[in-house]
Each structure stands twice: as C-alpha cells, then as structure tokens.
Amino acid sequence: MIQRVGVIGGGQLAWMMAGAAKQLDLELIVQTPHADDPAVGVATEVILAPVGDAQATGRLAQKCDVITFENEFVDLEALFYLKNQGVRFAPSLESLKPLLDKYHQREYLASIGLPVPLFTALVDPTEPLDFTFPLVLKARRHGYDGQGTFIIKSSDELINTYNQLKSVPLLIEEFIPYTQELAVIAARNDSGEVVVYPVVETQQKNQVCHRVIVPAQVSLKIQSQVEDLSRHLLNELQAVGVFGIELFLTPDETILVNEIAPRTHNSGHYTLDACKISQFEMQLRSVAGLPLGTANLNCDAAVMVNLLGYEEAHHDYAEKRKTLASIPNAYVHWYGKTESRPGRKLGHVTVKATGNQANYSKLLKIADTIENLWYS
Template identity: 40%
Template sequence: MTVTVPGPTLGVVGGGQLGRMLAEAAAPLGVEVVVLDPTPDCPAAPVARDQVVGDFDDPDAFDDLAARTDAVTFEIELADSDLLNRVAADHGVSVNPAPETLSTIEDKLVQKRTLADAGVSVPPFRRVDDADDLRSAVAEFGSVMLKARTGGYDGRGNVPVSDPDEAENAMAAVGGPAMAEAFVDFARELSVIAVQGDSEVRTFPAGENVHEAEILRETVLPARTTDEILERAEDVARDVLDTLSGRGVFGVELFETTEGAVQVNEVAPRPHNSGHWTIEGARTSQFEQHVRAVLGWPLGSTRLRCPTVMTNVLGTVEESQPARLSNVEAVLEDPGASLHWYGKDAVRPLRKMGHVTVTGEGDGGTHSLLEHARDLREELQFETTDG
C-alpha cells in the first residue's frame, strides 16, 4: 500500500459534531471531506470541503456523495445501510464500517443477540413488543431498562421500569418495539475506543464515564479502577470487534460490575462522545484513527499522553433558541484546558453544544482534574440571541 498526500476524498454520512471533528482531523492528512446531512449549513459544513444536502435515506443524495468521493463512512446510525450497500456496488467506493455492521448495531436487540451468540458478556435481556412482554420482563429480571430498538440516543428512548404498573406508560414513551435489559449493579461505567484497521486492531485505554439522566457528562482517564479491569475492558472490546465487519473506530460502552466482571452495554460503529478526550489526551485522536482506518492507512498510536478529563457542555436554556457561549475566557486562560464548540444553530435543553478537555501532568491523580473540569464547565454560560 502506497499512501500519498494530498490523499483521497472521504464521504461522511452525517454532518453533526462528529462529522465536523472528522473533517478537522482529515485536513492535516491531506484528505478532503464531503458530508451528507439534511440540515443546510450543518455543523460540519464550515470545515468540510462541501455538503450534500439530503436525508439519510435519500438515494439521489447517496449517489451524489459516492460520485464525488473515493471512500464513504458514516457518523450516525440513521444512515441507510441498504443505500450504503448499493452505492458501494454501483460506484465502486469502499464503505466502512461495513453496512451489515450498521444493520446489526442500529437495532439494539439484534446487536445484543449478536454479541451474546458470540460469547461476549452482556446483561440479561429480552425482546419486548407490548406491555404484557414488559411486565413479564420485570417479573423475570426485577428492575429493567426499557430501550427502543432503534433511534434512541443520549438517554432518549430509554425508560427505567421497576413496577409492572408502569408498563403501559413506558411502552408509550419508547414508541414501539423495544428491548428490556436487566439493571446492572455496576461499580462504574467504562468505555473503550477500539480501532479496526486493515490488518490490525488497536485500543485506546479504557475511560471512566460519568452519566447523569442517561447523558454522558464526563470521561476520566485513567479510569479509577484496577489494572486487571482495564486490561479486561480492552480484551472485551477486541472480542466485540471480532463479531463485526469493516474498518473504523468503534465506541464500546461497558459496565464494570460490583463483582468485578466487565459487560458490554452498547456499541457504536463510529467515533464516540466518550472518545473526545483523545484529541488532546492521546497520541492520535479517535477521529484521525477513523480516517486512517476507513481509508486502509496505517493506524496511529493509541497511547495516553497524560491524565485527561473531558466534560460535555450541554444546553441550559429552557427551550430551543439561538444562543452563544459566554465566559469562554475562563477556559482559554487555563493552560491545561481546551474548548471545542460544535457550531450548532440552536441551543436546546441538554443538547451537546461542545466539550472542554483538561489535561494534567505526569502520573498525578484524576480526582482533582475532574473537579477542575467541572468548575470550568460551570463558568460557561449561554446567552440567548436573536439569531
């Protein structure tokens, strides 16, 4: 394989913050990016070469994207896997991760069955089609997390259920066929960003994730657990990649149980929010790794540079409206902090608008770093505007 610069043009289905950061990472490699997204002037548009405006199931838009690029990937599970298969065949472009992997991942029940059948440790689960099924699941597992099989993210589509009398309302909330998963008595939540290259797999060190209301708030590196658990987490992530096809970055969310086991929560076939720390905290970011991997190029180092904490900047306004972020000097003046703004046109309650990463020095502990990251985040304020 010969790699030259300038390189090929990469098509990305999805132009949100992940598409934006993929384009930012691709540029230094001489790779231009064209994104496909239904929102004109999407967050990735300012940094990508161009945008195809179209829905994630628009055949003409997919044809346009494939005709203008040498390889195609996706940053959102709403991408139509059948269309990805077709453009790969019709236009002769590589599509990674493989469309069949997307088909497996986008349905949480199919995802869990695939992992369980491969011997990967997952929490007990069962299919739920109606309220009676859900009541049976509660009777079998006790408290459960009811998950919409498709379309859920950032806590949307997830409903905790512990009382059979809650079944009707819970099913109405998820809005269709679902999966019930037994609540896990976990010590902490972890994630591993794993990379499937052309002929090798590399894993970043496991991060510790702090959630509130089902939304990721912080990721802490190194994770505050034992070396044995960290090693096991990376092994489980590699087992997950053995069950899936195609090159690219995969976010593997995990539970460390109170009994010391590691179980898979969910898998994302793309760069992941819990991997944003890699931009400042690792030798090679997850976004550069994804670009390298989907193009079949050599992978970069996954080594942790230093203790690192990433904290999400979430919308705090009461309803969707244009706004800007103020007090950013609190972050910019901090020598160990970095601000990432996603360029979204409106702020909504709990919408991910950006993130702040704080890096430490040497082998120091992460607790004080986490508190510092939280303090910086609290300094940031949203001011509504007229657009």
C-alpha cells in the same frame, strides 16, 4: 489510493473529523440535512440531504473513494443496493448490520461470547417477565444521549410507557447496579491492525454523558479484559473504522457490554488533545488504508466535560467560553451550533494533567469547576 472520503452525517463528529482530514491531506465530502450543521463550513464539499436519503448517498459516492459514517441513522437496505453497484463503505455494511438494532446487537454480542445484561424484545407489556423491577426499556433504533431509554420501576409504568411509545420496537433488559460506567475507543483497518485507546470512566446524568475521566481507575485485569473484548469484537466483525464501546463494571468486578457505536464517540473526544492521534484521525487512517499508529496518551491523565445546553436560546456563550479557556491546560471545543436547548451538546472542554495534577480527586475538582462556570 484513497483521497476523498465521504461522510454520512454533518454534525460535530464530522466537524472534528475535518481537522484530521486536513492533517492527512484528505478531502471530506459530507451528506447532511441542514446548511447550518457544524461540518458544512469545514467540508470540501456538501450534499444537503437527510442522512437516510440513499439517493443522495449515491450522489455522494460519485464524489469520493470511500464512505464512512458519523451516525447510524441510515437506511441499510438501500445502502446495500449501492454497495452492490460498487460503492465502498467503511465500516462495511455487513459489519453494521448486526449493530443498528439494539436487540439484534445484544443477540450478536452474546453469540460471539461477549458478556451482556439479560435482555429480551418487548412484545406485550402485560405478559409475565423474567425480569425484576427496576428494568431498562430501550427503543431498538435511533436512540442517543438518553433519548429512547427509560428506567422502569413498575408494571404500570411499563404499560404506560409502552402505550406512549406506540409502535416503536422495544428492548427490555435487566438494570445493572454498576460501580462504574466505562468506555473505550478501538479501531481496526483493512489489514487487520487493531489499536485500543485507554479505558475511560464516563459519568452520566439521566443517561447523558457529562464527564469522561481518563484513564479509568480500574485494575490491570479489567483493562486487559476490556482490550481483549474490543479486539475480539472488531475482528469478529471484520470491522474497518473506529468503534465506541460502552461497558458496565459491577461490584464483583464483572464487565458487561452495554452498547456499541460503530463510529467515533463522545467518550473519545478527549483524544483530540490528550492523545498523539485523535479518534477522528484514527477513523480516517483506518478507512483510508493508512497505518493506524499509536493510541497512547500524550499526558498522564485528562478530564473531558461536555458543555450541554441548559436553556432555550440563540447564544454563542463567548464570555463563558473565554473563562473556560483560561483554566490551565484547558482546550475548549465549540461546535458552532446556533441554537441551545436543554441537553443539546454544544461543545466540550478537555483539561490535560501531569504529575500530581493527574490525581483522580483533582480531576473531579477540575470537572466541578468547569460545570460550575458553565451552568452558573
């Protein structure tokens, strides 16, 4: 029986997982590099070490029954050594292997029949391309929240960006003129049970998610396609855990898979308040071998707004948080980070809606109100 769950990473995702662990009577042991990381104050035990330190992960393994992940910035080869010594990981290292490098991820998705944008590895930016500008340039590893992603509009810009990034392995892909960016959280356990949360719309600025609207305003056909591809992906991977799946919806109603995150995901933060079982509890249920339960909403609709840093400061923004909490049906989650800087995720606000308030335009107005209060 699994009682102690190790987590590689101690940021806000592990912090939110800690509340679910308490509900399930599980102990959470965290490996994270900084004593002020969000999960440090709520974990049962902490190993202070970089997430890529496999020796520290070996010490973590001695204290827990299974190890899961808050992020994917790990040394997979070194973790395989631990796996061969009997350490249990969930998701398995085999299911992570095709996903950590974005180029390999694209190859894998295409190989199992999932629709993806046209792509190729970038080796020499002076060579002729099978792409027209604009195109998307991505770092193959360690990119998140818009970091490592560039919209390139010309050959000169491609060469200059390539030279600035120097030896970073890169992927290029076609620019998709989408009508909506969508996302979905899906989970699978060891017995093959799969649950899929509602499809959501994510609204991004500079490749950073600002808002999530749930459910997305899409047809039943699109909802069904997204659910089917989610189940197909997790079953092909034989995955155990929660996965965040980002998608594009094109003007001709075609779904393309953008990226897969093998962990809980920002697009699923609304589940803490707007679902019967949050993505964080679902992650723990899946890795602990528990029945997954339902991914249904507990309201008609919801909007989640990220509270992003907009200045260099040490500030807890207590008054602004108090004002945000006064919005009807609002739930403010503050990650306890001591330093603000532009673009850093400091917290989020979810507002649940029922009846007439679940109207899409009203949800957008609520999101506008939150952002006006936060960024003013």
